[in-house]
Amino acid sequence: MREGFKDLQGGLFASVHKADVGNAVSDLMKRGVDLMCWADPFFPDLVIPQNVKQSVIDSIDKGMATHYTMPIGNSDLKQAIAVKLKEDNHMNVDPDRNILITPGSDSGLMFAMMPFIGEGDEVLIPAPSYPSNFLNPKLLGGIAVPVPLKEENNYQIEIEEFEKRVSPQTKMVLLTNPNNPTSTVLRRDSLEKIATFVIEHDLVLVVDQAFEDAIYDDIEFVSIATLPGMWERTISVFSISKGMGLSGFRVGYLVADDKIIDVLYGCTVNVIGATNTSAQIGAIAAMKDRSFVKEYNAIFDRRRKAVYEIMNSIPGVSMAMPESGFLSWVNISKLGTSAEISKYLIDHANVVVNEGTPYGVGGEGYIRIVHGCYKDDNVLYAALERIKQALIQLDIDKGVAAHG
């Protein structure tokens, strides 16, 4: 067996309560535990825009649902995505030559890396970030090199940390922007520093923009592929799972220069197969009328402020105001380790949150709370209240506030 596949966490024999592997989650759901650990908008409630729903049903009732869409993706969907890219990302692309549809952005991320990363190749990854980022290079025979970001610096880029870790084996920088779990939006000057670094060292950059749709407080969002010299060396990975709340559809897309897409087109069948036909038809409807995204964002904006108030009102607990999406990155280090607090909250608040440690260097001492779940605010606020009461009790039990 290849080295990268040995000692994987979260498999069949693992006892971890991780969110996205094994049967742990379904077992917890059966127990009636509230899930605030899965970045799936309004999960598990029924929420779907009417026009998206109708398009999908029509494709099943009268259309091509049972038939393959070409592996590289539905051409009409690419047209609609090109319009969105122009309007939202300021990217001008040829839909037929620069866009590839993938069955979700997870396999899309792996696919984007595969042509470039092999035996011994190193990938620089700001940390904390999405757990897959650290495992993906390893699965390809390469090496993940975490580059620590600091909370006190608002998780922005310190390019000296990249310079310290670059080597002749470095082939790629892998970014998540906005970041998961910290929700940080990398500012233009952070991205410009990375761009200069990537160009100077002749690297490829893969950027996961799954959380780009909801950015708050008028923070400028910059797609790094639009910076000078970056288009020809960037693969941008997008998803309709987060901003559009269409996680179960499994539709993502890659955007890149002709020369990169040429290679990916040539092995799309092999690596990702094709994407579900009806879901692509639904995605067209979603792309063409994105007004529902604004409605969702208003909900998430209200919620992040509530979570911020609640968490910061707990002695020994703190968090920064989320800059994007529906994730809160909560410092619980005064109360215990990530694992301890997560376990404690299952037992004492009947809520599952994410441990911080899988998010890499800088994750210990934090938990991630997904406040995009449940359609009914009251369910969410009730769960937050239980978290608050449980942590206040823990604080008292440990006598932290007195010392803190």
Add this chain to the structure above:
Amino acid sequence: MREGFKDLQGGLFASVHKADVGNAVSDLMKRGVDLMCWADPFFPDLVIPQNVKQSVIDSIDKGMATHYTMPIGNSDLKQAIAVKLKEDNHMNVDPDRNILITPGSDSGLMFAMMPFIGEGDEVLIPAPSYPSNFLNPKLLGGIAVPVPLKEENNYQIEIEEFEKRVSPQTKMVLLTNPNNPTSTVLRRDSLEKIATFVIEHDLVLVVDQAFEDAIYDDIEFVSIATLPGMWERTISVFSISKGMGLSGFRVGYLVADDKIIDVLYGCTVNVIGATNTSAQIGAIAAMKDRSFVKEYNAIFDRRRKAVYEIMNSIPGVSMAMPESGFLSWVNISKLGTSAEISKYLIDHANVVVNEGTPYGVGGEGYIRIVHGCYKDDNVLYAALERIKQALIQLDIDKGVAAHG
């Protein structure tokens, strides 16, 4: 860029008329050409079992359509698959421990190979077979080693051909059974020879059984994982695309021993992401009442006999009776090369078939005709008749029959 990704065929800049890459197919469809090149049952006609349709629509109307299913797959679907595996494959498996749902069997095939194949590893692949089989090892840094099968031997296994090619770098045998494009069903003694070989050389075996559902003339079908000593070293790859005609759903599944599934579970999110939620719910309905598969098979059985009659009535053209599915592997070598005849049939019969050459060693001189397409027999037979008339004319033009 990794070696395996250089010089890929079928990318953006390719002019090939291949079936499953680029926009070639959609361009031809717009021209009104009949497609007999895509192994997608009844394409492009509307065919879906009523109970499958209703289940999918309910999942969108009232259910979890927009939400993730766990990456390792829907638990109820696995239960239903386990029943099917017992009844149809004589495989007794634990649904939670031995089955992994994938977004189609293409990414499933790649995923099955990934833990085992890296830099310089060799994979033995009977040829001709599914084109992806030859490219997949290369994309992983390995080497595809074709093992030629012979038409005169009904494409059964000659194990000396394997023995000749085995080396210390050999890690895997990759089988397609029943085979695509030849439709051959490997007989029990062929599979026993491979099993002995795989065990003796301590290899892993990946078998793609996408075409297992329609086997004709009471030929025994054996799932190689059921042979003694093979369960613990076999990954069986299945699909609902072919036998169930649900290609657009993109649902496949892997079946393997606990120890292998443990590793795959540990990186499912990374490599394949999760599978479309509604499609998995539709797949449950399909698995629970598989009577429609028998109806489809009756149609394909009738058609293969018609194609056999028609093709063998053309001077200079011959084919064996298909043993499975809805593919015909037609020897046109007396009339021209695969490329010449395929091109000729687009121009003179308004029909796209597959060139034989992408199917590897032994593919030159053949074309693959998909006779599972179109719901209306008359459309199919009209296309076959145009192929016949065009090839008879070509035969006359070339004077082959007189010499042949």
